Amino acid sequence: MRIAARDLAIGHGRVAIGSGLSLDLGPDEIVCLLGPNGCGKTTLFRTLLGLLPRLGGRLTLDGHDIARLSRRQVARSVAYVPQAHTPPFPFDALDVVLMGRTARIGAFAQPSAADRGMALQALDALGIADLAGRDYARLSGGQRQLVLIARALAQEAPLIVMDEPTASLDFGNRLAVLDRIAALARPGAGRGVILSTHDPDQALALGARVLALSGGRIVAAGPADTVLTAERLTAIYGVPLTVERTASGRRVCLPALQSSAATIT
Numbered sequence: 001m002r003i004a005a006r007d008l009a010i011g012h013g014r015v016a017i018g019s020g021l022s023l024d025l026g027p028d029e030i031v032c033l034l035g036p037n038g039c040g041k042t043t044l045f046r047t048l049l050g051l052l053p054r055l056g057g058r059l060t061l062d063g064h065d066i067a068r069l070s071r072r073q074v075a076r077s078v079a080y081v082p083q084a085h086t087p088p089f090p091f092d093a094l095d096v097v098l099m100g101r102t103a104r105i106g107a108f109a110q111p112s113a114a115d116r117g118m119a120l121q122a123l124d125a126l127g128i129a130d131l132a133g134r135d136y137a138r139l140s141g142g143q144r145q146l147v148l149i150a151r152a153l154a155q156e157a158p159l160i161v162m163d164e165p166t167a168s169l170d171f172g173n174r175l176a177v178l179d180r181i182a183a184l185a186r187p188g189a190g191r192g193v194i195l196s197t198h199d200p201d202q203a204l205a206l207g208a209r210v211l212a213l214s215g216g217r218i219v220a221a222g223p224a225d226t227v228l229t230a231e232r233l234t235a236i237y238g239v240p241l242t243v244e245r246t247a248s249g250r251r252v253c254l255p256a257l258q259s260s261a262a263t264i265t
């Protein structure tokens, strides 16, 4: 399964947010979408999921125009992991994961024992089977994020779109979630993941392909190691940054803060 966008234009109503956007995602690939606040990352994701109409260009799933596919057909191929918010109603973590089966069994059908088995398996795959019977609203942010990723796994969609999956997580949970994302898209697993992040180091750590959005355009596309240069990151984020190599050979992004040069947008 592959999702492909060509010369895509995105926006809300008639207000264009971005144009000329091209991307590809297939099995065993991780793509990191980078870009400053408000550049259109969520808008792009909602367009990829068929939740927002595109304003132009082509968008296909295995060659089929997404606009011609039903919500259910898209949901069987592409799962969405939103940022973890506290739900207004009490749900067990297992119930939340079972919601991922809706694309398979229909909105009003009762989940079968097999569906519950799949949901438990998804929790287990993320190392959180012990959370199944816990109240979702009372879980930590990191645990909730993992439950939402389990929901995407239970959906059995080969492509997963994650909107800032590590936002609002503490350092340890951020690393734990990142580690699970790497495992999801490991070679041979047959899954592709596209995630947005505000942390270029995550793209470097995942060895991901990068798409950098800025000013409504893709300003960089390619392997994180070659695309994420100090000059480019400085241009994207508007603050001086350096990229350095650690003793162990990893590239990391560091701020070169000069208080007068940094402006909040």
Ligand SMILES: Nc1ncnc2c1ncn2[C@@H]1O[C@H](COP(=O)(O)OP(=O)(O)OP(=O)(O)O)[C@@H](O)[C@H]1O
Residues within 6 Å of the ligand: 012, 017, 035, 036, 037, 038, 039, 040, 041, 042, 043, 044
């Ligand atoms: N429902 C909406 N109707 C109209 N404009 C919207 C709507 N949602 C977002 N926008 C605008 O679209 C632009 C892009 O927003 P979007 O949420 O896609 O950015 P983002 O890159 O995901 O931002 P962030 O990094 O802060 O989460 C912003 O200018 C925002 O104000």
